[in-house]
Amino acid sequence: MVVDAGSVAKFAALLGEPTRAAMCLALMDGRSWTVAELAEHAGVARSTASEHATALVESGLLAEERQGRHRYLRLADPDVAALVEDLTAAAGQPARPPSSLRGVRAARDLAAARTCYDHLAGALGVSLYDRLLANDLLDSSAGLALTAAGRDWFTDLAGETALRRRGSRPLVRTCLDWTERRHHLGGTLGVVLHHQLVERGWVIPSARHRAVAVTDAGANALHHLLGLDLRTEGTTERTVG
Amino acid sequence: MVVDAGSVAKFAALLGEPTRAAMCLALMDGRSWTVAELAEHAGVARSTASEHATALVESGLLAEERQGRHRYLRLADPDVAALVEDLTAAAGQPARPPSSLRGVRAARDLAAARTCYDHLAGALGVSLYDRLLANDLLDSSAGLALTAAGRDWFTDLAGETALRRRGSRPLVRTCLDWTERRHHLGGTLGVVLHHQLVERGWVIPSARHRAVAVTDAGANALHHLLGLDLRTEGTTERTVG
DNA sequence: GAGACGGTTCGGCCCGGACCGAACCGTGTG
DNA sequence: CACACGGTTCGGTCCGGGCCGAACCGTCTC
Structure with a gap:
């Protein structure tokens, strides 16, 4: 086996669950979100979102920044964004029409x-x-x-x-x-x-x-x-x- | 929500399980494998591999070709190969040193x-x-x-x-x-x-x-x-x- | 100091789905 | 025709892990 299927799978599994996927998708706007916001966006309890956030950060998919009682989460790096985008593309969705990641904020x-x-x-x-x-x-x-x-x-x-x-x-x-x-x-x-x-x-x-x-x-x-x-x-x- | 997290997740989940990931990784050589071969490669029963194969084909990740009593499976298209490669790369593995998909066969x-x-x-x-x-x-x-x-x-x-x-x-x-x-x-x-x-x-x-x-x-x-x-x-x- | 608030931890529930073996089907072979 | 063989279907088991609410902790405000 050239690459370890287990590690690949563990990685893919993180995105293979609707709640975590929704969280990562939300973060595709390139900004940082708090746990509570991600929870509401994904429609789960804060505790659940918190656990997911921890897992995603530990895996290297997300990066976190703690400030006071807040915990800001963002996509770890552009490579992760590319992966998520690949995935949405492969899933048949036409990907976001406006330019991705950057540029969203420009209209705000x-x-x-x-x-x-x-x-x-x-x-x-x-x-x-x-x-x-x-x-x-x-x-x-x-x-x-x-x-x-x-x-x-x-x-x-x-x-x-x-x-x-x-x-x-x-x-x-x-x-x-x-x-x-x-x-x-x-x-x-x-x-x-x-x-x-x-x-x-x-x-x-x-x-x-x-x-x-x-x-x-x-x-x-x-x-x-x-x-x-x-x-x-x-x-x-x-x-x- | 711009894209449906559910469909993205469903898609990622297919690769988020060690057995299916192993199957797809095996198919990265660009050739077609039979169910039995994939089963052995992944270390599961044929019945299990058969069910995974069906799911992967239905999702569009794999393509199949039936010939007599054989069922040949291969990656559906280069986009899927690219996705799998992205995933292995993101998982920290250095990806395959030789050029992917094509060119493997050249050395054979x-x-x-x-x-x-x-x-x-x-x-x-x-x-x-x-x-x-x-x-x-x-x-x-x-x-x-x-x-x-x-x-x-x-x-x-x-x-x-x-x-x-x-x-x-x-x-x-x-x-x-x-x-x-x-x-x-x-x-x-x-x-x-x-x-x-x-x-x-x-x-x-x-x-x-x-x-x-x-x-x-x-x-x-x-x-x-x-x-x-x-x-x-x-x-x-x-x-x- | 009291209270509000964001976040985390923990216990427990529950469901999806991965897996197997046995039975079965269709194809090819002697 | 019988047999081998690749593949599929089905019933059943079992485990991981997603989810929640309650309790708790730190931070910030009044």
């Missing part, structure tokens, strides 16, 4: 902007992070790091002291967003960035909630600084979740 | 040449059939048909009368080979072809068995006629099963 509203603890999150946070990744941040397997250009960029924005670590907190850190389900910038620099944007009047924090609103001046400034275009929506108010 | 001995009732079978029969498919035969879903070029080719070889049907027998017909587990040419033209090759001294039938031997002249002629190269082995004797 990028409305929410808010703080996550003490840094910016929501679509705004994610967009900022995306733009920073172009020049200023390096997301390697070893972790997130600041590039030389990024060092300059942050120094220009917030002065020399901005780059000083505070306490045990790392300078840069990715943080998973609970609406966008994608990463945004945490760590000391995340705080600094948030603070600067508020300080400069580019975003205005809400009194009651954690929402922030991007001002016209802020939209212009971010466009100039990062090529980030928030001005297409015709309103400066971006509401919360 | 093409030794056997013999008759199947009244036409040529074995590796020789399969090779001839393969070459004929290039120009002279058309294997469509509607069945096997002779092309215009094929009509000329056979007329040149055996005269006008060669193309006349004899009795109820179809002019062209595929026949599954029991050693190569692949198709070769049966039907009236299969008989004609065999007869011509013997007539011209290109193959010599064995007295005792159904084996035939390809002569040097025959090897040269087949190379010239069909681009079939049998001359690399340095011997004119090709033995039987």
Whole structure:
């Protein structure tokens, strides 16, 4: 026997059960889902979904990210997505008409902007992070790091002291967003960035909630600084979740 | 839900059981296996393998071909092979080093040449059939048909009368080979072809068995006629099963 | 600190389905 | 015709594992 049928089967069996298949299919949108959401989507009890999630993570099909009392689950890597897609294709279904994995989100509203603890999150946070990744941040397997250009960029924005670590907190850190389900910038620099944007009047924090609103001046400034275009929506108010 | 998780799962579940996975893995060599062989390979009773085979055929993963009391099973199409390969890859196995599906057979001995009732079978029969498919035969879903070029080719070889049907027998017909587990040419033209090759001294039938031997002249002629190269082995004797 | 909430663990139920052997059927052979 | 043989069908057993609800744990909020 060239390959071990047992291991292949064990792997296929994970997708061979409607509930787990439904969970993986749901995750095909490329975002991270919580256990409760997956449970509801698949129509089973949370406890059941939790057990399935554990099995899928252990097998390497899913990756998890724990944050506080939340557990975010996503497809482990594009290879897994390819496998699931193969399977749906083989099952006779015409696969998803819109481009898979990516692109689904493109059609969605990028409305929410808010703080996550003490840094910016929501679509705004994610967009900022995306733009920073172009020049200023390096997301390697070893972790997130600041590039030389990024060092300059942050120094220009917030002065020399901005780059000083505070306490045990790392300078840069990715943080998973609970609406966008994608990463945004945490760590000391995340705080600094948030603070600067508020300080400069580019975003205005809400009194009651954690929402922030991007001002016209802020939209212009971010466009100039990062090529980030928030001005297409015709309103400066971006509401919360 | 974009795609039905149930149907995906049902499909994956077929491969999610060690016995069925072992059967499909065995069929990855691109040949056709009998139920008994698959049963032995997977280490289960024939009855069990038979039931699995039925399920796999009904699902569209396998294709079957019944011949007399035999039932030959093979992977339904290259897509299925791709799926199985994806799965083995995802399961951590390094997938098969040699090129998959095709090419496995290339490394094997093409030794056997013999008759199947009244036409040529074995590796020789399969090779001839393969070459004929290039120009002279058309294997469509509607069945096997002779092309215009094929009509000329056979007329040149055996005269006008060669193309006349004899009795109820179809002019062209595929026949599954029991050693190569692949198709070769049966039907009236299969008989004609065999007869011509013997007539011209290109193959010599064995007295005792159904084996035939390809002569040097025959090897040269087949190379010239069909681009079939049998001359690399340095011997004119090709033995039987 | 109390309460809400997301997630996990555990015990127990229950069903699907994998498996076998025996009986049976159809095909091919001597 | 009898026999061998490949394959299928059927009855019955048994085990894995999917599922739930209840209890519990950590985190976060008020």
